[in-house]
Amino acid sequence: MNVDFLIVGQGVAGSALAWTLxxxxxxxxxxxxxxxxxxxxxxxxxxNPLTGRKLVRTWKADELFPFLHTFYTQIEKDLGVRFFQAKNIYRPFRSLDEKTAYLAYVSDPEIQPYIEKLVDDEAYSPAIHNPFGGIEVTQGGWLDLTEFVRIVKGYFIKKNQYFEGRILPDDLTISDDKVEWQGLTIGKVIFCDGVQARENPLFDWLPYNPVKGQVLTAVVENYSIKNIVNQGVFILPVREGLLKIGATYTWHDLDWQTTADGREFLESKVQQILKVPYTVVAQQAGIRPSTKDRRPFVGLHPMHPSVGIFGGMGTKGVSLAPYLAEQFARHLLDGEDLEPEANISRCVSLLSRSE
Structure with missing residues (x-):
């Protein structure tokens, strides 16, 4: 039996690429x-199109954000489901000095399309500490990742095109124009296996720089804010009475275990901005597949053109995956060039060194 593509790994990257193809x-x-x-x-x-203390515009934001909003809402429409919510991101000022600095940043014509002209600070003040007011970033949103992955999985299960189990490079018989696996002849195998790619002998030469992150889930009463609040940490209303609070960033102790330090850090930050009482009910830890140059890894293996990778999206997978999946599909099917900053060809000198 012949198959065009085998996608290995079903996080947001694998889901977006499989759907696109x-x-x-x-x-x-x-x-x-x-x-x-x-x-x-x-x-x-x-x-979030503007990140960090200085509201730095996300890489390729002008292309990524209109595309991702259309991508997720179109799948919702096609399948009659809900997993994406457009939300503004409210950033309360910490001080008058910060207010002055932020208002100077947002006067930049490249930033202005992402800033709400009128902000109702009073709507936030019952639950959020905002004596100096704040700004709202537009074109943000929230993807319920668990639901998105579940929906895409169900779609491929219905088509009898889903395999549950581990696929290792050694399980594949790779030649230049095809890959054989379990009786299938596959045009191309694309690995979308996140941080696991560091252990894949085909792609272990790529310069990953993984980042551990932790988030809290909390129940809260009298919290009517629908938008995301971000000031050092984010407060995301998942549904009425339930919040996600995050996130930490550490480049050491790279395991999937939660820590007391992580919880203490997040609670110390959120207590500075959240006025209403809350109760933490869960804590999670994960490892983001970040890269040394903070750009994704997209492309076909330089020596094995029937095998590729689509990953390395770090903290921005939800933003990056739809647009880059479309670009990768055009490369694979139409021969269009990949975005040079994402193309793994930029790292090819590391392959020769690793051999």
Whole structure:
């Protein structure tokens, strides 16, 4: 039996790529091992075009954000489901000095399209400490990652194109124009296995720089704010009475275990901005597949053109995956060039050094 693509790993990257290729008329088998930990099951799923203290515009924001809003809402429409909510992101000022600095940042014409002109600070003040007011970032949102992954999985199961289990590179018989696996002849195998790619002998030469992150889930009363609040930590209303609070960033102790330090850090931050009482009911930890140069890894293996990778999206997988999946599909099917900053060809000198 012939298959166009085997996608290995079903986080947000694998889900977006499998869906994109399927919609282009390709035969796609989507494979995932539920025993392996996955950053997408922990990540909050927030998309934010302006990040950091200085409201730095996300890489390729002008292309990514209109695309991702259309991508997720179109799948919702096609399948009659809900997993994406557009939300503004409210950033309360910490001081008058910060207010002055932020208002200077947002006067930049490149930033202005992402800033709400009128902000109702009073609507936030019953629950959020905002004596100096704040700004609202537009074009943000929240993807319920667990639900998105579940819906895409169900779609491929219905088509009898889903495999549950681990696929190792050694299980594949790779030649230049095809890959053989379990009786299938596959045009291309694309690994979308997140931080696990560091252990994949085909792609272990790529310069990953994984980041551990922790988030809290809390119950809260009298919290009517629908938007995301972000000031050092984010407060995401998942549904009425339930919040996600995050996130930590550490480059050491790279395991999937929660820590008391992580919880203490998040609680110390959130207590500075949240006025209403809350109770933490869960804590999760995950490892983000970040890269040394903070750009994704997309492309075909330089020596094995029937095998590729689609990953390395770090903290921004929900934002990056739809747009880059479309670009990768155009590369694979139409021969279009990949975005140079994402193309793994930029790292090819590391392959020769690793051999």
């Amino acid at each position: 399927d919609q282009r008329g390709c035969s796609v088998v989507l494979a995932d091992d539920p025993a392996l930990p996955m950053a997408s099951t922990v990540a909050a799923g927030i998309v």
